[in-house]
Amino acid sequence: MDQLQALRNIVGASQVLTGADAQPYAVDWRERYRGQARAVVRPGSTEEVAAIVHLCAKASIPIVPQGGNTGLCGGATPDDSRRAVILSLQRMNRIRGTDTDNDTMEVEAGCILQSVQQAARDAGRLFPLSLAAEGSCTIGGNLATNAGGTQVLRYGNMRELTLGLEVATAQGEIWYGLRALRKDNSGYDLRDLFIGSEGTLGVITAATLKLYPLPPARCTALLALDSIENVIVMLGRSRAGFGAALTGFELMSGYCLQQVARCFPQQHLPFDGASAKLPWYVLLELSDSESEAHARTRFESVVGAAIEAGCVKDAVIAESLAQSQALWHLRESIPLAEKESGKSIKHDISVPVSRLVEFVEGTNTALQNAFPGIRNVIFGHLGDGNLHYNVACGAGWTKNALLSHQDEVSTLVHDCVHAVGGSISAEHGIGQLKRDVLPRYKSAVEMALMRKIKQALDPQGIMNPGKVLKADEH
């Protein structure tokens, strides 16, 4: 029996796609990576996933797990050898159960993040993970890359939001690890090993997620600041003044907001005069467990003191939900404005907050020295030390000139990140994109530990080969 027929026997003929039907799955959504797959297989249950992996293990067929295909590092795209099977989890999209007494929810890997958020809200709870692709990314992909987003400051990454996992191992066995416990110290932490491993150690088929109380009120403010030093001071004041109520602290450079205003004239910056021309803006979000009015009072107290101290130059506190949304919309429009403004070189980096000034100033200077006229596009989740430190064409630059220096620019930025103890991938993962530069920034000891684990759990090297680690490295 040929292997395609064997796969059809597991999932049904209609769930094995080949040829033109398979091709859309073999290209990442930004069309940076174009692979070829032997077939796309779409299982409907954990048992089917395990049977597929078991079959592939016996036949040494590489498996590329895929969720919503919204990754930014090519982690879900096969190579072009046409050897791999793409294992699409999209049909496994059941919310298996919501437990409001325990504040947990059991979901399958193919659930769209937005559906999970909505199901939590329907149960009167919050599932806090929130990111740009939430309308199409899946929980499985969020787990594979330990997704971050805008609420990490308060609630943590996907890892901190997950209590248990169900996994098909690289041998096609099923680990039923769907615990719903906040304390469980009974052996090695397999859960967190699979989370963030980008499908290279096994296939996550379901997870038990943490839920939180829905905050009765949210309130947003936009601050205008004259230096990055003051941004850091304001982060300290916000943490001290708001405690756990601080759920967002997003940094935007003045240039980013000017681009948004230029590309989307219907959006406007709620500042005039000098305040509209400052170099930095911060979007602050407070989730209050009492009321809107209480949130505003706290904002007025903490932000007011910061203005008096000269740390913040100007501030707008949203008067209504609509105004809060308008302020968030400014932040969310930055990547779109960036796209409209032409090609940029993107970096998803994190640094210790205490070294952020040194990093931004040092890297800006080093870039100008090496590539005079180049332009910084800086925004991100500053509360977590996570910046999207992007680089775009400035005066005298063309798209082609910029692209011809892409590797040099990224190496310069990543070297600066590394020099201050930062990470070259804060929330997007490694995938194919950063696989070959990873050993430049991780010690030989760490790389060797990773390879030992890969070898131990996937000795045949069939699980998403060539992602995170080189295919021949295990």
Next chain:
Amino acid sequence: MDQLQALRNIVGASQVLTGADAQPYAVDWRERYRGQARAVVRPGSTEEVAAIVHLCAKASIPIVPQGGNTGLCGGATPDDSRRAVILSLQRMNRIRGTDTDNDTMEVEAGCILQSVQQAARDAGRLFPLSLAAEGSCTIGGNLATNAGGTQVLRYGNMRELTLGLEVATAQGEIWYGLRALRKDNSGYDLRDLFIGSEGTLGVITAATLKLYPLPPARCTALLALDSIENVIVMLGRSRAGFGAALTGFELMSGYCLQQVARCFPQQHLPFDGASAKLPWYVLLELSDSESEAHARTRFESVVGAAIEAGCVKDAVIAESLAQSQALWHLRESIPLAEKESGKSIKHDISVPVSRLVEFVEGTNTALQNAFPGIRNVIFGHLGDGNLHYNVACGAGWTKNALLSHQDEVSTLVHDCVHAVGGSISAEHGIGQLKRDVLPRYKSAVEMALMRKIKQALDPQGIMNPGKVLKADEH
């Protein structure tokens, strides 16, 4: 050169203890486990730790890492073969640095937990891990067992409080993984694999810990309730009403408080009449980011509504810090009263909060059926589903009769825990104590995954052999 001399050459002669000097290290503090060690070695630096491990790896000498020796499962005690070297981290007790802008602190493994808490307070920050042994346990032990305690509800276990690690691998290499980043998705999560592995995969020598703002106010209340069902309802009300300000939700059975009152007459339960005779009491703690007065107002609102709804029968809200401390002292005195009252069989278990009623009622009944007259001693961190579900002599029982049934009692309790999806070790780890029962409650797939990881990282089996996994299992 003999191996003891080689060890002396690494750490200096005075830091290698043998014979009677070594013996105190080879016995756990409760004197449940008595081992014998070839020597105790007390390195003063990470490089010395690595050199010791390297030497032991070459000579196949087992290593038992040890911190404050306060563990409850025999995880830091060698067997009696006199083959192992005890690697005491106590001299590595430097706080290497505190970064208030980044809210992190770098500490060595031998730091006493209380010193770390104090250093954080001195810097105007909170390090939230808090547990009974905090005056003598070390950060290294807290990491090895992923320690829990009373603040997990809000701040998480040791794992959630740790950003980076420095580890000597089982080959005696050093992994410098002391990252101070809240977002870092660049490869496998080695950090969380070493945390909770009880010294069986390598030796943790230092860690980067998360700090939090010091809450301006803390306020405590003691509630009296008439059923375990209402305890669960009150937990839901507290989560919804207090959000992230809820930092403690400790359950105590009426029997526990009566024992405290009996053993320590100077302590008194702040209830009279019927309220003093209810079956359950809950200690609630609120950490408020505004003021004491604000905390009290919130307590009055949420607890008042619960009394009106009949969910809570009586409540005392502490009027002062002294009264808050007195209420906490009641909770902290339970283990002492338990000890005063005679032998008990202890269980450190967790269950999903939604199945807690079923667990408590079912297990109480099953115990009475199997061992009529036996007495339950139930208290714990209910907000995390973590109970210390202990069993003591009741009417007609003697200490010896109880002890003769120890294994049967524990098996009954653990089987009940397992039946509701719980864990047989919530916060104490596995060590030697629960090693042999672990395979009863974990699937063959999970045990095999653990053994593969052990084999990959410690192929010689020299790291704390016989803890978590059987020594011959890897």
